[in-house]
Amino acid sequence: MILTVTLNTALDITYRVRGLRPHASHRVSEVVERPGGKGVNVARVLAALGHRVTVTGFAGGATGEVLRERLSDGVPGSVLRERPAGGGGPVDALVPVSGATRRTIAIVDELTGDTTQLNEPGPQIAPAEWGTFLDRYEELLAGASAVALCGSLPPGVPVGAYANLVRAARAAGVPVLLDTSGEPLRRGVAARPDVIKPNADELAELTGSHDPSRATRDARRRGAHAVVASLGAEGLLAVTPEGHWRAVPPARLTGNPTGAGDSAVAGLLSGLVERLSWPDRLLRAAALSAATVRAATAGDFDPAAYRDLLGRVAVSGEAGAA
Amino acid sequence: MILTVTLNTALDITYRVRGLRPHASHRVSEVVERPGGKGVNVARVLAALGHRVTVTGFAGGATGEVLRERLSDGVPGSVLRERPAGGGGPVDALVPVSGATRRTIAIVDELTGDTTQLNEPGPQIAPAEWGTFLDRYEELLAGASAVALCGSLPPGVPVGAYANLVRAARAAGVPVLLDTSGEPLRRGVAARPDVIKPNADELAELTGSHDPSRATRDARRRGAHAVVASLGAEGLLAVTPEGHWRAVPPARLTGNPTGAGDSAVAGLLSGLVERLSWPDRLLRAAALSAATVRAATAGDFDPAAYRDLLGRVAVSGEAGAA
Numbered sequence: 001m002i003l004t005v006t007l008n009t010a011l012d013i014t015y016r017v018r019g020l021r022p023h024a025s026h027r028v029s030e031v032v033e034r035p036g037g038k039g040v041n042v043a044r045v046l047a048a049l050g051h052r053v054t055v056t057g058f059a060g061g062a063t064g065e066v067l068r069e070r071l072s073d074g075v076p077g078s079v080l081r082e083r084p085a086g087g088g089g090p091v092d093a094l095v096p097v098s099g100a101t102r103r104t105i106a107i108v109d110e111l112t113g114d115t116t117q118l119n120e121p122g123p124q125i126a127p128a129e130w131g132t133f134l135d136r137y138e139e140l141l142a143g144a145s146a147v148a149l150c151g152s153l154p155p156g157v158p159v160g161a162y163a164n165l166v167r168a169a170r171a172a173g174v175p176v177l178l179d180t181s182g183e184p185l186r187r188g189v190a191a192r193p194d195v196i197k198p199n200a201d202e203l204a205e206l207t208g209s210h211d212p213s214r215a216t217r218d219a220r221r222r223g224a225h226a227v228v229a230s231l232g233a234e235g236l237l238a239v240t241p242e243g244h245w246r247a248v249p250p251a252r253l254t255g256n257p258t259g260a261g262d263s264a265v266a267g268l269l270s271g272l273v274e275r276l277s278w279p280d281r282l283l284r285a286a287a288l289s290a291a292t293v294r295a296a297t298a299g300d301f302d303p304a305a306y307r308d309l310l311g312r313v314a315v316s317g318e319a320g321a322a
Numbered sequence: 323m324i325l326t327v328t329l330n331t332a333l334d335i336t337y338r339v340r341g342l343r344p345h346a347s348h349r350v351s352e353v354v355e356r357p358g359g360k361g362v363n364v365a366r367v368l369a370a371l372g373h374r375v376t377v378t379g380f381a382g383g384a385t386g387e388v389l390r391e392r393l394s395d396g397v398p399g400s401v402l403r404e405r406p407a408g409g410g411g412p413v414d415a416l417v418p419v420s421g422a423t424r425r426t427i428a429i430v431d432e433l434t435g436d437t438t439q440l441n442e443p444g445p446q447i448a449p450a451e452w453g454t455f456l457d458r459y460e461e462l463l464a465g466a467s468a469v470a471l472c473g474s475l476p477p478g479v480p481v482g483a484y485a486n487l488v489r490a491a492r493a494a495g496v497p498v499l500l501d502t503s504g505e506p507l508r509r510g511v512a513a514r515p516d517v518i519k520p521n522a523d524e525l526a527e528l529t530g531s532h533d534p535s536r537a538t539r540d541a542r543r544r545g546a547h548a549v550v551a552s553l554g555a556e557g558l559l560a561v562t563p564e565g566h567w568r569a570v571p572p573a574r575l576t577g578n579p580t581g582a583g584d585s586a587v588a589g590l591l592s593g594l595v596e597r598l599s600w601p602d603r604l605l606r607a608a609a610l611s612a613a614t615v616r617a618a619t620a621g622d623f624d625p626a627a628y629r630d631l632l633g634r635v636a637v638s639g640e641a642g643a644a
Contacts, residue, residue, distance in 0.1 A: 015440060022342050022431065025439040062384040105427065107440065109344065117347040118337060118429065 001091075002046055002269055003144040003174075004039035005137070005165065006057035008122040008154040009094065011067050012036030014106045014298065020116055029110070032297075035067045036104060038150035038179060041259050041299050043090040045266035045288060048301070051273070054091040056140055058133065058154065060123055061100025068092055093140055095133045099123020102154070106258070106298065115256065115298075122154030130157055137165065141172040145273045148177045148265055149193075153184055162188030169193075175272055178224075179265050181205065189223045195272075196224040197265055203229050212237050228268060228285070230261050235286050235313070242278055245317030247286035249309060259299030263288040279315045286313045323413075324368055324591055325466040325496075327459065327487065328361030328379035330444040330476040331416065333389050336428045336620065342438055351432070354619075357389045358426060360472035360501060363581050363621050365412040367588035367610060370623070373595070376413040378462055380455065380476065382445055383422025390414055415462055417455045421445020424476070428580070428620060437578065437620070444476030452479055459487065463494040467595045470499045470587055471515075475506050484510030491515075497594055500546075501587050503527065511545045517594075518546040519587055525551050534559050550590060550607070552583050557635070558608050564600055567639030569608035571631065581621030585610040601637045608635045 016030040035044075039057060046053040059067055071092050102120035109116070141147065147169050149162050158164075162184050169176035170192065178185065178193040181202040189196060189206065196219060204210045207218040216227040216239040226240035235248035267288040271281030290313070291306035292299065338352040357366075361379060368375040381389055393414050424442035431438070463469065469491050471484050480486075484506050491498035492514065500507065500515040503524040511518060511528065518541060526532045529540040538549040538561040548562035557570035589610040593603030612635070613628035614621065 015442075017440065020344050020438075022344070022438050023434075023436040026441065028440055028442045031442050062388045066384045105440075112345075114345040116342075116344050118339065118350055118427075119348065120337075120350045120353050 001052045001054050001143050001145060002043075002273060003054050003056065003140050003147040004043045004046070004090075005147065005149045006037035006039030006055065006151055007125075007133075007157055007161065008102065008152045009035070009037035009040055009057050009059055009064070009067060010102050010104045010119075010122075011063040012104050012106065012299070014108060016108050016110055018109075019111045020107055020109045020114075033066065033070070034299075035071045036299070038262050038265075039148055040067075040071070040090070041262035042148050042150055042266045042269070044299075045263050045301060046270055047088065047090050048303075049266065049270050051270055052088065052091070054093050054140060054144075056093040056095065056133070056136060058097045058123070058125060058129065059094040059101050060097035063103055064094075064096070064101035067101055068094060093136065095129065095136055097123055097125060097129045099125070099154075115258070122152070125154050125156035127156075130161075134164070134168075138168060138172075141169060141174050144174050146175045146177070146269050148179065148269055149188070150179045150262070150265065152180065159183050160187045163191040166191035166193045177265060177269055177272075179261070186222075189219065192223045192225065195226045195228060195268060197228045197230060197261065197268065199230045199261060200232065203227075228264070228282070230264050230289065232257070236264065236282050236289070238278060238282055238317070240278055243317060243319035245279055245282055245315055247279075247282035247313055247315045249286055249290040250312040250314070253290055253293045255293040255295070256298045257293050260289040260292045262299070263292040263301050279317070283310065283313050283315050286315075323374045323376050323465050323467060324365075324595060325376050325378065325462050325469040326361035326365045326368070326412075327469065327471045328359035328377065328473055329447075329455075329479055329483065330424065330474045331357070331359035331362055331379050331381055331386070331389060332424050332426045332441075332444075333385040334358030334426050334428065334621070336430060338430050338432055340431075341433045342429055342431045342436075355388065355392070356621075357393045358621070360584050360587075361470060362389075362393070362412070363584035364470050364472055364587045364591070366621075367585050367623060368592055369410065369412050370625075371588065371592050373592055374410070374413075376415050376462060376466075378415040378417065378455070378458060380419045380445070380447060380451065381416040381423050382419035385425055386416075386418070386423035389423055390416060415458065417451065417458055419445055419447060419451045421447070421476075437580070444474070447476050447478035449478075452483075456486070456490075460490060460494075463491060463496050466494075466496050468497045468499070468591050470501065470591055471510070472501045472584070472587065474502065481505050482509045485513040488513035488515045499587060499591055499594075501583070508544075511541065514545045514547065517548045517550060517590060519550045519552060519583065519590065521552045521583060522554065525549075550586070550604070552586050552611065554579070558586065558604050558611070560600060560604055560639070562600055565639060565641035567601055567604055567637055569601075569604035569635055569637045571608055571612040572634040572636070575612055575615045577615040577617070578620045579615050582611040582614045584621070585614040585623050601639070605632065605635050605637050608637075
């Protein structure tokens with residue numbers, strides 16, 4: 001089982017409107033709700049790839065109830081047609097909290113195609129709730145083949161939370177991928193996670209360098225065993241103990257990049273537990289990421305585009321100490 | 323008991339953000355949720371004035387549950403300090419439906435003070451649910467001293483719904499106020515409600531005239547016994563069988579006009595059941611409306627401002643057939 005941790009889960013709400021104008025009143029023509037937060041998105045893609053996956057983190061309030069109902073309803077629209085046996089939707093191991101799970105609102109303007117995003121901060125997590133989570137996490141690690149720690153921290157969770165969770169995973173012998181930003185990333189990296197997957201902005205904020213090649217090397221010196229930087233249309237740049245590679249999609253993609261990074265994380269993790277080589281992991285991650293940009297619904301991936309892209313992503317680089 | 327009908331109840335959510343920019347991502351600094359929909363707002367003000375009030379209409383889904391919980395929690399922040407005995411919060415007589423109660427999102431820009439509004443359409447109401455509501459409405463009318471029919475119709479409710487509800491109220495001998503717009507207003511007016519309270523736009527849409535004086539007379543010819551037009555900063559214009567009057571607040575008000583019309587409806591209805599004269603009803607309605615513009619929270623009214631404005635609203639006009 002692959003474990004994904006989403007401390008700040010979300011009920012992702014997408015509104016379609018005709019022409020968003022500040023100070024005006026808008027009739028929403030379509031409302032779509034689904035479970036969200038980076039680790040939940042990663043789990044959805046892993047389940048679609050046929051992996052057994054468990055979701056933990058926090059959920060509470062009416063929004064948390066809707067999130068949990070939808071999670072157990074399965075993952076309509078994002079499932080590969082030829083789903084491998086042994087799959088199934090993500091298993092819900094979320095820890096209940098008294099505060100309400102946050103909403104995120106994506107307002108899609110039908111006239112321009114632009115998306116405007118509003119993110120609630122998330123519930124206040126009490127110290128006892130954080131303690132309950134730590135116990136649950138330790139239990140879940142015992143059955144996990146890999147763990148992904150994803151996204152922002154809700155109020156009340158200590159800023160060094162991910163450093164703790166990385167150390168616990170390493171102590172349990174479970175490979176750990178960290179995908180966050182800012183101070184939680186800085187502290188988490190120092191606890192020596194197996195993989196981090198920053199985007200260009202997160203990498204620059206961590207290292208102070210806007211040169212991706214230089215910044216990925218610096219991030220390794222700070223503690224990450226492997227760094228996979230997601231560079232948008234320029235694909236993925238990986239610097240690992242086994243070598244360094246770049247995976248580039250065939251052409252500049254048009255579409256919605258929401259969730260592309262989460263799909264890349266799912267590609268990396270699934271490749272890790274399937275013991276693929278680094279070039280094959282990066283190929284999968286880049287193809288999933290590009291197939292997510294091309295999907296009709298934000299955060300889903302297009303299975304046909306994924307299969308097509310597997311043959312068209314270019315991976316270059318070399319093995320050996322980076 | 324005063325009955326208010328809100329067929330399209332809402333969970334009103336207010337977000338504070340620093341600078342709303344289309345196509346950008348925003349962190350919401352404050353989230354406030356409360357029960358909404360015009361009739362719910364009217365009920366909140368009536369309860370604050372010390373009237374016994376019952377709320378009916380539809381509620382469903384997780385948003386409907388939150389709405390009902392908050393409704394029974396009472397109405398913090400909007401209650402007059404010297405609340406008359408016999409008051410209490412609105413009584414919940416909402417009819418459960420399988421669809422989810424809509425959300426409205428008000429995005430307040432901290433930099434400009436502007437509000438941007440997003441309104442979900444509301445749940446699909448099944449014919450059987452509409453039938454259940456009609457039975458409930460008839461039962462509730464038996465104990466009502468007046469009824470207000472407020473706001474838009476959710477999908478699935480017949481466009482002539484308010485005409486039916488007006489006729490049922492008149493058959494039961496219960497005075498009925500209608501506050502809606504468009505085709506539901508046009509059809510509802512033809513069923514001869516005791517009072518309608520259109521704003522300038524609604525009145526122009528109903529009658530085709532942008533001259534409020536002419537349009538109010540025309541609206542009466544279409545079937546409304548009394549027409550009270552809410553004209554924003556210019557106050558209220560009433561044309562009734564007993565005479566015609568105008569109630570004007572002392573000065574152009576600055577603040578948030580959200581809910582000012584609902585407060586005016588509460589003023590008119592409470593004055594009706596207390597058998598106040600038309601000038602006194604209008605005085606109360608205009609003062610409540612202005613005190614709502616001045617309140618810190620959208621849709622609440624400021625009790626101190628209300629008491630002050632009662633002495634400062636100017637009512638002019640004359641009794642006699644209009």
